Amino acid sequence: MNVPADQRLLAAAHRGDAEEVRAALADGARVEARDDELRSPLLLASLGDHVAAARVLVAAGADVNAQDARHDSPWLATGVTGSVAMMRVLLAAEPGPDLRLRNRFGGISVIPAAERGHVTYVGAVLQETDIDVDHVNDLGWTALLEAVILGDGGRAHQKVVALLLAAGADRDLADSHGVTALEHAERRGFEEMAQLLRG
Numbered sequence: 001m002n003v004p005a006d007q008r009l010l011a012a013a014h015r016g017d018a019e020e021v022r023a024a025l026a027d028g029a030r031v032e033a034r035d036d037e038l039r040s041p042l043l044l045a046s047l048g049d050h051v052a053a054a055r056v057l058v059a060a061g062a063d064v065n066a067q068d069a070r071h072d073s074p075w076l077a078t079g080v081t082g083s084v085a086m087m088r089v090l091l092a093a094e095p096g097p098d099l100r101l102r103n104r105f106g107g108i109s110v111i112p113a114a115e116r117g118h119v120t121y122v123g124a125v126l127q128e129t130d131i132d133v134d135h136v137n138d139l140g141w142t143a144l145l146e147a148v149i150l151g152d153g154g155r156a157h158q159k160v161v162a163l164l165l166a167a168g169a170d171r172d173l174a175d176s177h178g179v180t181a182l183e184h185a186e187r188r189g190f191e192e193m194a195q196l197l198r199g
Helices: 005-015 018-026 041-047 051-059 074-081 084-091 110-116 119-128 143-149 155-166 181-187 191-198
Strands: none
Touching: 005 018, 005 041, 005 051, 018 051, 041 051, 041 074, 051 084, 074 084, 074 110, 074 119, 084 119, 110 119, 110 143, 110 155, 119 155, 143 155, 143 181, 155 191, 181 191
């Protein structure tokens, strides 16, 4: 059966087969082909942390900001996966990622990364981009608030809080109910985090 080139490209990106990605493109696949959920090949590669496949797609001019039906994009996906390698591949794209692009919760990539305790990613994205450390999502939360509210208070989330504070995060920014990160930490019994937030 002769699978259309677009389908081949999407499947190859999904499984991370860089050589097949290259072959499908050579056979006329569109670099911005979409699947049923409007996911592009680069988004599929990014979600699976398939760095080699993503490199081929970026070199072919794939859009690092193309959003799917859920408003995910290749760049936003890096905040979910915590992949620094993928982050750097996408940063090298021309044009590069839109750091203000929002996910379905109104957040930017550093927010889900903070929530998940992706220490290395948070450190890298703060150091290597000018991402807005105090961006507020639709829930009224910054990365700092999310690390406390949705984190487990453990070592990884403590390190994320420390990195965000070192990058100038506003510790006094409260959520939509007027509760600060420090107050959330105290309520949850996260004493180490609370100490960091007290300065």
